[in-house]
């Protein structure tokens with residue numbers, strides 16, 4: 001596919017540039033402030049910043065280019081607006097709060113555990129460069145656990161992306177933990193999303209589990 005990558009020089013973007021090319025995609029990268037011509041692209045991928053992602057995705061969708069969005073921090077209103085743009089153009093827009101397979105499984109296990117343990121809290125830990133808190137993954141986990149689960153956010157240098165779901169009951173604690181040790185963890189999920197993109201219904205699809 002011909003892929004336009006927003007966030008070329010970012011921590012995830014730099015890994016994706018090489019990985020998408022190695023997988024056979026033709027990739028053009030865009031950084032903040034650079035002019036964008038959407039002509040001829042099959043998909044746009046965005047790993048930028050909460051302040052940039054909506055504008056990038058809305059412009060791509062309006063130009064008829066389907067989107068794969070990894071940037072977190074989009075609100076419900078933004079997602080509804082992107083859904084509207086995508087439906088108008090009859091193209092898909094795929095958003096995942098976490099492209100790592102292990103994180104998707106963690107959310108699934110946490111949802112199952114919450115049925116037996118009504119008391120739970122989440123600790124999410126990320127690099128101090130992450131701009132939004134709580135993380136998109138933590139919010140998605142809470143939604144899947146039925147809501148009303150407190151989230152604690154830690155931002156420190158040296159961390160990549162980590163989450164613990166701690167469930168407590170009389171005399172026992174169950175901890176479900178996922179660690180992203182390198183940004184390569186996000187590559188298979190992005191490749192899968194690109195592979196499945198054209199087969200998705202027009203409008204918004206959220207979550208890697210929709211593709212598994």
Ligand code: NAP
Pocket residue numbers: 006007008009010011012013030031032033047048049050052053056069070071072073096097098099100129130131186
């Ligand atoms: P990062 O290192 O800060 O990279 C973001 C890059 O995007 C920077 O190079 C930034 O340039 C660039 N950028 C900002 N605005 C732009 C624009 N309008 N057009 C094009 N490029 C723009 O951040 P990161 O760690 O790679 O993460 C990026 C986003 O992905 C964050 O929201 C993060 O939470 C999210 N993320 C999601 C997943 C997932 O699985 N869904 C995984 C990891 C990260 P400047 O430095 O010049 O501003």
